Amino acid sequence: ITQHKNAVATIQEITNLLLLKGSIGKKGAGICPVRGHSNVQGDRSMGIFHLPTEQLTNRLRTVFGFDPPLAAGYDVVASIKAMHQKKAKVFFALGGNFLSAAPDTNFTAQALQNCDLTVHVSTKLNRSHLVHGKTALILPCLGRTDKDMQATGQQFVTTENSMGVVQSSKGILEPLSSKMMSEPAIICHLAHSVLKNKSSIEWLKLADNYDEIRNLIAKSVSGFEDMNEKVRADNGFELYNGPRKAQFNTTTGKAMFTINASEPIILKENEFLMMTIRSHDQFNTTIYGLNDRYRGVFNERRIVFMNENDIVNQGLKQYDIVDLCSFYNGIQRKAEKFIIVSYQIPQGNVATYFPETNTLVPIDSYADKSHTPTSKSVIVKLSKVGRYDKLSREKILTNV
Template sequence: MSDKLRVESADMPAGGWGSVKEVTSILLHEHVPLKDSRLLLKQNKTDGYACVSCAWAKPANPHPFEFCESGAKATAWETTSKTIGADFFERHTVTELESWSDHALEDQGRLTVPLRWDAASDRYRPIDWETAFREIGAALRACEREHVVFYSSGRASLETSYMYQLFARMYGNNNLPDSSNMCHESTSVGLQKSIGVAVGTVELNDFQHTDCIFFFGQNVGVNSPRMLHQLQEARRRGVQVITFNPLRERGLVSFTNPQSPLEMLAGQETAISTQYHQLKPGGDTAALMGLCKAVLARDDEARAPGAQRVLDMPFLQEHTHGFDAFEGALRACAWHDIEAASGLSRAALESAADVYCRSAAVMGVYGMGLTQHRHGVQNVTMLVNFLLMRGNIGKPGAGVCPVRGHSNVQGQRTVGITEKPELAPLDRLKEQYGFEPPRKPGMNTVEACEAILAGKVPAFIGLGGNFVRAVPDTVRMEAAWRELPLTVQVSTKLNRNHVIHGKASYILPCLGRIEIDRQRGIPQAVTVEDSTACMHGSRGMAEPAAATLLSEPAIVAGLAKATLAPNPKVDWDAWVADYARIRDAIEATYPAIFRDFNRRMWTPGGFRKPLGAAARVWNTPSKRAEFSVPQSLEADPDSDSRDPAALRLFTVRSDGQFNTTIYSHDDRFRGVYGSRKVLFMARSEMDRLHLADGDEVELATAVSADAPRHVRGLRVVAYDVPPGTVAGYYPECNPLIPLWHHALESKVPAAKSIDVLVRRVALH
């Protein structure tokens, strides 16, 4: 066993004393002063700041402590007392920093001065803001504009995002990929096709009216822990929670509310899932086909004696299209095929379907376990099929609920961050700002990576994030990244995207959302959109990490002014001086969504954008909700190598991370401490391969025809994973995911299912 790796039994509930310990530990580790730790009392409050971690909904009547362990970690990470000055880069070359872990890089603290890479010394050197903008602007003006990429990570505010998309389009392209391309673009495509909106229909109040919740491929305990409050309250009302997930995640097993003294002192736990089905990775379409087939069978049984139908026939007849074709596919689909593809028995699926049939209002909650597959869009439309059969969209307590990651990734799309010109109000922008917007489709994340590999991208601007670490095919991408003529990163902390850099590279350090953003001495506020399509105001509460930092709007404005020709209809300086003017501009571009924006931004619980499907108004070609017939029961048919020695890999996040941000190398929910270089395997597979706990192995992608792909130095950990599968951490396993292995229609990297070969590393 590695000296760093320690494995323990993990059967604790989500929340509880473990959560309290984790929050206390990170506040101490980040040297967060007592006065700043009190900021947590303002997190997700109407008069406070929106969490910089996940995008879960902010209630109108919040708990006294409306933050979770993950949110507290994100706040501590941003308000840390640790800072990086110019002296740091005098001590470390960039080549040296390449060998540091993701955690070690970010753990150095906040970036405080703008930096430019110096090739002669291999160090980042300080540069003043005016010079940085001037040099970047000159380089961008000299580029072939069609191929410059403007990426955004999902944390920037609505105001910044609106300015950024306008900058890109005035520059001359629609190359606006964002983190949505890597996670929920399958949602945007699938839901738009099925119900006419690209986002979920569930709002927070629906949790009070539901009587059944189905979970698919979502780890609530790590990715959206505040939802556990709604789940706990629902379970106390007797709501059934039925989970389909390859791993038994602690947050979907049991929860101890750390805000309840009684629960904490007595060690009380609330059981979350009433049924837990560990399906195969990629078996979601098959499982949903089985559920739908069982519902249809129950309807057949009810029809025979003339009893009340199980299917909601009035809803189906008035509001849907295509059910007959879907019914035919269900009747033709054999149970043995469903069982083989899902990894679940017919009895298990029928048991879950029986609960569904007895329930009046059902919600379908899901995460990237549905979306990050070759047939990720199909997975989403299959969940919609399931809900439509009993009219479970567009009524209280029912609907589809994709759980988004980054705190404003959904909102960025709402204000124009999209590579798809048909989704942006280009004619309105033309009228508003007097320029001709580009009409050619831009590059999404996969297409941007393809262009980088082909040497076609002259410049990459990153508004937050850690792009080179987040994307698949890491080894090939890092090699190509070094050939980029220009990389510019707007960041709060050091990450791998800075040490793997272009030939000319700039780091532009920005204020964080939690910090007070003063423009001409006046504190500004920003807005974000949560997973339930509600808009919220957010006020920074902490003093900035350094006086040298600029806000994201100021940085975008600085880049735009240095790059673009003056436009009398766009006063970048006025926008930066008063963010209310940016919101006025957003309202003018999107009047139906942002009516009275400045007045409504402080509405308790947020104000919601119009969603036709939530009111059973379907913005589809047929003007009805659309049933879809699946192409295949296998979500990843071309990831199957047909090699009998291959195992199916799926990637997971740990308790100690948020996306590519690694807070620690520990994962208490899985009992893994000190290392993320692990491979979770079933004991039966370990025995078959003659492996023991702690053995070192390497993984090789079994379906790579274009290039070899490996990850070395992993340690085997026995774990309860489905037969024939293994699990490893994201982003450490990204080198194994070929860039071509992405979702059809949405191009989301299919990181949840790829065949790999496990090779034992001989000891010397």
């Protein structure tokens, strides 16, 4: 839902419908959005946002004794553009595979290569490490499943799940090397080395004992008071959620409906609306195998799923090889050699695996208001370039 131009309007209309039904603020009902993974919602709770609130900046000023920047930062799309224009010169990634996850792969690659410095704090190697700035660093770090031993003993971190519950997470595996540092330790040591006497924060003390970090969070972030005590409860603690309790922080004290305009997508002749999808054995850009058993596809990822009628109408056949092209603002983007597989998908639509077709997602095509790339609403055309041989065809639909 989020990866369309009308994404925000669509979500607000879903909310309107649930409000009309009385499905907000009572047990067993609600929107229940999947707000992300890899602790991304916890990141937002900690203030990792390009539009910081006045409440957060005021608390940071009070607790840490410095004036935080108040100007808006860059979201993902704006960050890529800033690097491409050489306005942003340093890219520092705490995990992730930015190049493969981002839209418009070739544009993003050039943006990264324009940087003076690119740094990746990573648990394993990935494609982004190969496309980098003038100077590039890879800082290996512990994973969340690894034991994290610091000066005061083994540490734990906290995560926030999609339901707004904060819980502790403690690793059990032996690290691959005694020299590997945790993400918090890397950040603390970098800050200590760079800032030296310019900061009143005892960075190395924070690295020695993560409770000290949580004490500062408790002072800085609303809803995390007494964090160290609450997170040690068996099931952690639940963050405040007003609508869940039928409490609405509005001028009227009631839920507010929204009025939304939705811009239709009009396809021309021989155009299709492409969505990018993940396979069963895939987590984001990490592909664990070639076994998409729910869709009955095996041993291949350069696939384009099409409605059977669309295949016939285009004069194509299953297992034909096609190139995919998208056109946006006068720019053509191309992804070569994809195999047609007939699938029960609505006519006029096609589906391809992510991230293989991210190169077709235009950097300037994103959702209104949220600026999320439109990875599930890309207009494409197909052109036949060949035919898959019989032996290879059999492997696609056979788990061998």
